[in-house]
Amino acid sequence: MSKPNEDYLLSSVKNALRILRSFSLEEPEKKVTELASSLGLSKSTVSRLLQTLASEGFVTKDPTTQKYRLGLTILHLNTIVTSHLEINREAQPILQQLVRDIQETAHIAVLDGMDVVYINRVECQRPVQALSHIGRRNPLHCTSSGKVLLSYQEYAKTESYIEQGLARFTPNTITDPDAFRNALKTIRQQGYAISIEELREGVASIAAPIRDYTGKVVYALSVIGPVHRMNPYNPSIIAKVKRAANEISEKLGYWKT
Known part of the structure; x- marks a missing residue:
């Protein structure tokens, strides 16, 4: 059974989300009394929940009208979601063609904190049962995407990751910081x-960077398959993965000068 304080925390989270969802185009600003009613x-x-939400930028208070409205953190989250929708939309036909060419499963991944997270996946006819489904978090140091x-x-970010320790998952995992x-x-x-x-025995992968219109690497395109079927050192596979990543980058507005 849940402890009383756990139930309270869950209730508080739910009520905070209800507050956020109560704002609309018709009613973009509301007072505490309106929300309570x-x-x-x-x-x-x-009032307590709004203060907490305001401290994290989810809402902001107009000092003149004393009304609350949604904050810039919501806009930031929306940008992340729409960005992912754009990458998936632009990348889908390219991923499908890559899978047809290589006959292995392809992914799009993004960096989230200290993990790599897969946001798109196109399977081949015989996909390897790997830890790379959409939404899956994997360590950075033992995956090609990561x-x-x-x-x-x-x-600074690279060093921070290394300093927290490079956990060993298989005999092939790189755990020496200098290496x-x-x-x-x-x-x-x-x-x-x-x-x-490096993460799981019997599995190999290759990944290439995807850049946005500013030239910043924001995603990774990877192809994964069983070691007995796919050789990631094959020059043809390397060329196809890099070319597909470049094509997606161009779709996102990147143009190499």
Whole structure:
């Protein structure tokens, strides 16, 4: 059974979400009393929740009217969602063609905190049962997508990740900090990353960076397959993955000068 304080926290989260959802195009601003009346909550509860939401930028208060409206954090989250929708829309036909060409499963991944998260997946006819479904979080240092994304980050973020420790998942996982730094340098130079049985035995992958219109690496395109079927060192596979990543980058507005 849930503890009383756990039930209270869950109730508070639900009520905070109800407050956020109560704003609309017709009613973009509301006072505490209006929210309390419409949601059936006490004014003290609504006021406390609004203060918490305001501290995180989810709502903002007009000092003159004393009304609340949605804050810029909502806009930031919306930008992330719409960006992912754009990348999936633009990348889908390119991923499908890549899967037809290589006959292995392809993904689009993004960096989220200290993890790589898969936001799109196009399966081949015989997909490997790997830990790469949409929404899945994997470590950065032992996946090709993760290594690509980390290799283009600022020095401080890269070092922060390395300093927290490079956990070993298989005998092939790179756990030595200097060896990993050298690997990231090589990835930046060659424009792609390879992972062979670093996260899971029997699985290989190759990834290349996807850039936005500013030239910043924001996503990674990867192809994954069983080691007995796919050789990520094959020059043809490398060329196809890099070309597909470049095509998606161009769809996002990137133009290499």
